[in-house]
Amino acid sequence: MKKEAVDAVISGLKQAGVEVVCYLPDSLLKELYPALDADPDIRTVQVTNEGEGAAICGGVFLSGKRAALIMENSGLRASVEHLARLGLGAGIPVIMIMSHRGDLGENNWWAIPHGITMEPILDALRTPYRIVKQTDEISQAIQDSYTWSYNAYHHSAVVLSGGIVR
Amino acid sequence: MMKRYECMQRLGAQLDDELVILSLGGAVDEWYNAAPHMREGSLFQQQLGCVTGEALGLAIGLPNRRIVSLDTDGGLLFDLGILATLGNEKPENLFVVVWDNESYQSIGGPKTHTASGTVNLAEIARGCGIEQAFVVRDLDEFEDHCRRGLGAKEPYVIVAKTDGILQPGISRKHSDGREDKYIFVRHVEKTEGVSIMGPSEHN
Structure with a gap:
């Protein structure tokens, strides 16, 4: 993940008023986690x-602050x-930012299930999402996700894909 | 063996402006009746494995407010990792009570892993770095631990061993999770002076 993309994620989070981030580190977003820790x-x-x-983010929502769940x-x-x-x-909404493992071009066999299951699960949870492939679209996608979730009171997701994570 | 309802009455008597997140099952109706003054400040949910996580999120979001998690043996066993996170994060305003009746009471009472006598949730918590973690079997001791836990500046976990007998004759709470959330959120908004679920913009 290039520095411009890391900066765009953090900028989008701040524009959306996010103060708490829960994460489980993954490989495609590995440069993002230390940058968040340092902010x-x-x-x-x-x-x-x-x-x-997700549960912790739900609790943060109930406090009036804004949280994000970042993950593969x-x-x-x-x-x-x-x-x-x-x-x-x-x-109780949870806003998620996730890396797109298993997309076309995936070169790890173990990551294939991640791509196959992602969209059906999001659909099953009635969770709208935007797959973002350009760095200059990241910040707006994150802000749009918060705007939607804070009106729907339901989850939404931004999927970081393509050249952003490759 | 302690009765959960009597424990709740002792705990409720010590609460005023705290916020409570509680678990599913019979504990919901019992808390509704045992601490009626805490109804608006309690989030009644049916969320196995979410309770202490939500409470931690609330504690992080409101660092100046005392948060109480009323979890259960079944619920905590479902999401034991939260103890490791509590051990690392060390919230200064989170008090956790685990109602351990060694059974999945809400579905008729099949045993949980704590029924074997070999699984000790307080020992697991201590192994996660939560030094203030205790198994409690006596009502007066429970009350005393509540007093200490509500004033602690580090995570404090009580595993309260209670019988699996639901308090007889109590009324059922008949609101659902969405209504409960609105009631709780409006209470947080009012007492914290914040807007959480505000009006839509006009455009």
């Missing part, structure tokens, strides 16, 4: 699985239970 305006919480991260798209599978209960059960 004085963002409190980061490393979690043990993405479902736990495989983390969606680990967090389905939590996301379903929070979003579909109670209307």
